Amino acid sequence: MIQAQNSDASLSEVTTWFKAAEVSAFPENGGACVKYQDQQIAVFYFARRNEWYACQNMCPHKQQMILARGMVGDQCGEPKVACPYHKKTFSLITGENLNGECYEIQTYPVKVENGFVYIGIKE
Amino acid sequence: MSSLVTPPQRIIVVGNGMVGYKFCEKLVSKNQSGAFAITVFGEEPRPAYDRVHLSAYFSGTTAEELTMAPISWYEQNNITLHLGELVTDVDPVAKTITTHKGEIFAYDKLVLATGSGAFVPPINGVEKTGVFVYRTIEDLEAMLAYAPKAKTAAVIGGGLLGLEAAKAAVDMGLETHVIEFAPRLMPRQLDEAGSETLKKKLENLGISIHLKKSTTAILGEEAVNKMTFADGSELEVDMIIVSAGIKPRDEVARKAGLAVGPRGGIEVNNQLQTSDPDIFAVGESALHEGMIYGLIAPGYEMAEVVVTNLIGGEKSFTGFDMSTKLKLIGVDVASFGDPFCTETKGHPIVFEDKVKGIYKRINVSEDGKYLLGGILVGDASSYNMLLQTAKNKIILPPNPEDLILGARGGSAEPAGAGVMSLPEDATICSCENVTKGTICSSIVSDELSDVAGIKKCTKAGTSCGGCVPMLGDLLTATLKEQGKDVKKVLCEHFSYSRQEILDIVKINNIRTYDELLDQYGKGDGCEVCKPAVASILASTWNELILKQATIQDTNDRYLANIQKGGTYSVVPRIPGGEITPEKLIVIGQVAAKYSLYTKITGGQRIDMFGARIDQLPDIWEELVNAGFESGHAYGKSLRTVKSCVGSTWCRYGLHDSVGFAIQVEERYRGIRSPHKLKGGVSGCVRECAEAQSKDFGIIATEKGWNLFVCGNGGAKPQHAILFATDLDTETCLRYLDRFLMFYIKTAEPLNRTSTWLNKMEGGIDYLRQVIIEDSLGICEDLEREMAFMIETYACEWKEVVNNPELRKRFQHFINTPEPDPTIKFRQERGQVVPVVK
Numbered sequence: 007m008i009q010a011q012n013s014d015a016s017l018s019e020v021t022t023w024f025k026a027a028e029v030s031a032f033p034e035n036g037g038a039c040v041k042y043q044d045q046q047i048a049v050f051y052f053a054r055r056n057e058w059y060a061c062q063n064m065c066p067h068k069q070q071m072i073l074a075r076g077m078v079g080d081q082c083g084e085p086k087v088a089c090p091y092h093k094k095t096f097s098l099i100t101g102e103n104l105n106g107e108c109y110e111i112q113t114y115p116v117k118v119e120n121g122f123v124y125i126g127i128k129e
Numbered sequence: 130m131s132s133l134v135t136p137p138q139r140i141i142v143v144g145n146g147m148v149g150y151k152f153c154e155k156l157v158s159k160n161q162s163g164a165f166a167i168t169v170f171g172e173e174p175r176p177a178y179d180r181v182h183l184s185a186y187f188s189g190t191t192a193e194e195l196t197m198a199p200i201s202w203y204e205q206n207n208i209t210l211h212l213g214e215l216v217t218d219v220d221p222v223a224k225t226i227t228t229h230k231g232e233i234f235a236y237d238k239l240v241l242a243t244g245s246g247a248f249v250p251p252i253n254g255v256e257k258t259g260v261f262v263y264r265t266i267e268d269l270e271a272m273l274a275y276a277p278k279a280k281t282a283a284v285i286g287g288g289l290l291g292l293e294a295a296k297a298a299v300d301m302g303l304e305t306h307v308i309e310f311a312p313r314l315m316p317r318q319l320d321e322a323g324s325e326t327l328k329k330k331l332e333n334l335g336i337s338i339h340l341k342k343s344t345t346a347i348l349g350e351e352a353v354n355k356m357t358f359a360d361g362s363e364l365e366v367d368m369i370i371v372s373a374g375i376k377p378r379d380e381v382a383r384k385a386g387l388a389v390g391p392r393g394g395i396e397v398n399n400q401l402q403t404s405d406p407d408i409f410a411v412g413e414s415a416l417h418e419g420m421i422y423g424l425i426a427p428g429y430e431m432a433e434v435v436v437t438n439l440i441g442g443e444k445s446f447t448g449f450d451m452s453t454k455l456k457l458i459g460v461d462v463a464s465f466g467d468p469f470c471t472e473t474k475g476h477p478i479v480f481e482d483k484v485k486g487i488y489k490r491i492n493v494s495e496d497g498k499y500l501l502g503g504i505l506v507g508d509a510s511s512y513n514m515l516l517q518t519a520k521n522k523i524i525l526p527p528n529p530e531d532l533i534l535g536a537r538g539g540s541a542e543p544a545g546a547g548v549m550s551l552p553e554d555a556t557i558c559s560c561e562n563v564t565k566g567t568i569c570s571s572i573v574s575d576e577l578s579d580v581a582g583i584k585k586c587t588k589a590g591t592s593c594g595g596c597v598p599m600l601g602d603l604l605t606a607t608l609k610e611q612g613k614d615v616k617k618v619l620c621e622h623f624s625y626s627r628q629e630i631l632d633i634v635k636i637n638n639i640r641t642y643d644e645l646l647d648q649y650g651k652g653d654g655c656e657v658c659k660p661a662v663a664s665i666l667a668s669t670w671n672e673l674i675l676k677q678a679t680i681q682d683t684n685d686r687y688l689a690n691i692q693k694g695g696t697y698s699v700v701p702r703i704p705g706g707e708i709t710p711e712k713l714i715v716i717g718q719v720a721a722k723y724s725l726y727t728k729i730t731g732g733q734r735i736d737m738f739g740a741r742i743d744q745l746p747d748i749w750e751e752l753v754n755a756g757f758e759s760g761h762a763y764g765k766s767l768r769t770v771k772s773c774v775g776s777t778w779c780r781y782g783l784h785d786s787v788g789f790a791i792q793v794e795e796r797y798r799g800i801r802s803p804h805k806l807k808g809g810v811s812g813c814v815r816e817c818a819e820a821q822s823k824d825f826g827i828i829a830t831e832k833g834w835n836l837f838v839c840g841n842g843g844a845k846p847q848h849a850i851l852f853a854t855d856l857d858t859e860t861c862l863r864y865l866d867r868f869l870m871f872y873i874k875t876a877e878p879l880n881r882t883s884t885w886l887n888k889m890e891g892g893i894d895y896l897r898q899v900i901i902e903d904s905l906g907i908c909e910d911l912e913r914e915m916a917f918m919i920e921t922y923a924c925e926w927k928e929v930v931n932n933p934e935l936r937k938r939f940q941h942f943i944n945t946p947e948p949d950p951t952i953k954f955r956q957e958r959g960q961v962v963p964v965v966k
Contacts, residue, residue: 036679079655090683
């Protein structure tokens with residue numbers, strides 16, 4: 007299965023598919039943090055939709071490495087994550103803040119192949 | 130001078146009464162650019178005066194004082210005023226009017242404010258000398274001239290105007306009779322009992338009231354000396370004032386071919402246009418949807434509507450509330466909404482005090498929720514409040530009789546000091562400095578329907594989020610005031626309230642969030658419904674919350690409190706604040722081993738900060754092995770039951786407050802609730818445990834325990850309220866079981882007990898009825914449910930420590946065991962503190 011919903015980072019721009027971890031390592035309908043070089047990437051598995059998303063782990067509001075521990079959900083169908091600190095929510099498609107504030111997050115394409123989760127990186 | 134200037138629109142106003150005057154006043158204020166040339170015709174010899182207070186003329190107020198504005202005002206505002214000139218004809222085709230002098234004036238727009246005349250019934254002898262109508266200052270002058278020759282006066286008509294006229298007769302020193310055809314006074318405003326009360330009051334003032342009397346003839350040679358009635362009786366009088374109603378002055382309109390009603394009145398649409406769109410009618414001459422408005426307020430509203438439309442705005446007249454309050458001969462009389470329960474089905478609540486001459490009636494809707502209308506005689510002090518309650522469809526308290534009787538007995542506390550009782554300038558969001566007024570007006574003007582909208586439009590609740598529950602309350606209350614149906618739904622994924630979901634979960638034996646979302650919700654859920662449902666599931670089934678880790682808030686997901694920098698704090702339970710030296714040493718050793726910052730909390734226990742997520746299970750393993758349990762500092766659940774040292778050591782102590790605090794804390798530990806819960810037990814009235822600032826507080830008395838409930842500190846401190854006194858230990862625990870379970874089952878998410886109580890209709894008295902008197906018959910269930918929670922308690926940390934699968938979840942990265950490299954500490958006062966980026 008290959009899947010990538012991200013509009014910011016289109017598949018064609020991906021230079022590296024980073025093999026993050028086995029599918030079974032990730033919680034359902036929640037997130038986990040993946041270390042890629044010096045970066046921290048939050049990966050979310052929407053089991054109900056069978057969709058995967060990824061974004062930076064740092065919440066831009068107070069610069070905390072935390073988004074992977076946030077609750078996932080949707081706002082009018084748009085997949086989102088809520089930061090555990092102050093419940094700032096971000097679209098996992100566009101990275102846009104959904105509370106009407108100006109900061110946004112980087113999102114990444116995700117694909118699943120042979121039981122492994124890959125994150126698309128643009129070097 | 131430029132000839133290109135558009136000539137002003139010629140506006141002719143026929144009639145210079147109160148509404149005709151108000152129309153001029155409103156139009157002038159909008160006529161700064163001189164777009165209108167206004168001409169006014171009044172048939173009376175004086176400019177418009179206050180007809181509402183006409184009876185004041187008899188008690189010494191002069192005609193000048195009653196005048197709305199002097200003639201000079203018309204001059205200053207370039208209004209051409211023709212007094213004593215009757216408009217006899219209107220030609221809608223030529224767009225002209227003709228006066229009784231034969232002069233012709235052209236108009237672009239015509240406003241008929243011709244008002245009404247007195248309706249004089251066709252009674253034999255009505256033309257005799259000594260028979261008057263009560264309408265104009267000229268009528269009054271004629272009466273005053275005649276009165277010295279008279280001793281007895283009868284007023285035909287017991288309505289509003291008739292009673293005004295009766296007052297005039299009393300003021301003229303006449304023996305006064307009121308003759309009413311209907312079986313009661315003010316038949317449009319009052320019911321029989323209200324009329325009876327008013328009648329008694331008036332009779333005490335020396336006015337004779339004759340009901341169900343139909344006048345058949347007025348007798349006398351030249352002047353009146355007697356009236357006869359249909360029932361064969363007679364009354365000797367030498368003066369009669371006819372005040373049997375009003376008759377719209379529609380003669381000119383009728384002659385001009387404009388549409389008029391079958392019983393009189395110039396027909397108008399919602400813009401108050403007559404059948405000719407350039408001719409408007411306002412006030413008592415206008416017939417709007419079959420209704421003549423004989424009150425001043427709707428007349429003024431009509432004037433406003435016409436002015437707005439003339440200047441190019443849009444405004445409609447869509448009927449008017451006919452509620453009235455007046456002082457009739459010193460007696461308060463008011464009638465509002467639907468005074469008789471005729472339009473809507475409802476039930477009256479009646480209060481009558483024959484000694485004081487007070488009658489009050491309120492009509493409550495069948496479901497007991499709304500006020501439909503009512504009648505007040507003798508005391509109308511609550512008129513405005515009642516009118517607002519009815520108009521705005523405010524939900525009634527459980528005892529609506531309090532509205533007319535005042536709260537009685539026992540309850541000194543107001544029935545619900547909710548968020549709407551705050552003043553407009555109260556700061557709701559202190560982060561963004563947003564006031565209640567700003568929020569409420571934004572809800573109305575921006576037509577907001579959810580908290581997210583409030584956040585977007587006002588910025589309130591966007592920083593710390595502490596005020597978000599209050600935003601929800603303001604939203605609900607404001608929408609309710611607007612008459613909009615509000616349902617407290619959890620979020621966009623569930624159209625149910627927390628209480629409804631709790632019932633759904635219980636009845637359908639739902640054990641997981643996904644099951645609930647599949648069957649009763651939609652979408653993927655969110656950070657609002659997930660923890661709320663997690664709490665409900667925990668409060669119902671009391672299963673290990675980590676079975677559904679990803680629906681928990683991060684604190685519950687990792688059973689620790691997240692702190693700045695991404696580390697967590699660890700708080701073992703220390704029930705009642707009592708701890709052995711050995712256990713204190715263990716805490717010290719663990720903190721030292723893992724380099725944790727330690728601090729004594731406000732709840733008499735010890736908090737260890739700076740634990741990395743991967744360290745949590747190891748730290749807890751050591752604590753559990755030393756006999757500690759989770760303190761649930763991370764949960765919306767019981768935190769601590771604070772205690773003073775009690776009778777064991779303290780020379781003032783009455784009972785063992787420490788022992789009882791430990792018993793209570795262990796009883797309710799681990800139970801998930803809508804918000805955190807804090808308790809306190811004090812061994813005497815000195816209250817060293819500060820129990821009155823807790824969700825529940827217990828204070829020793831000579832005879833037992835006093836139980837206080839629903840207090841809290843925090844952003845909006847509130848003292849707990851004394852709930853029950855001198856309880857034995859067993860009863861105290863039983864009440865607490867019921868109280869806490871009732872709170873858990875009925876509060877909204879993230880509402881502390883104080884907020885829950887503030888919103889509760891009926892307030893603390895209602896709560897006492899439910900918990901102590903079992904008014905809902907649910908106490909047995911509440912006790913059973915609480916007993917289940919107590920029996921099924923298990924320490925969450927003990928389970929995690931002993932479960933390798935669960936322990937594996939406590940790591941920062943999924944693809945490497947190394948910790949978060951961005952966590953940094955520095956030293957401060959001999960301990961570690963996080964380095965904030």
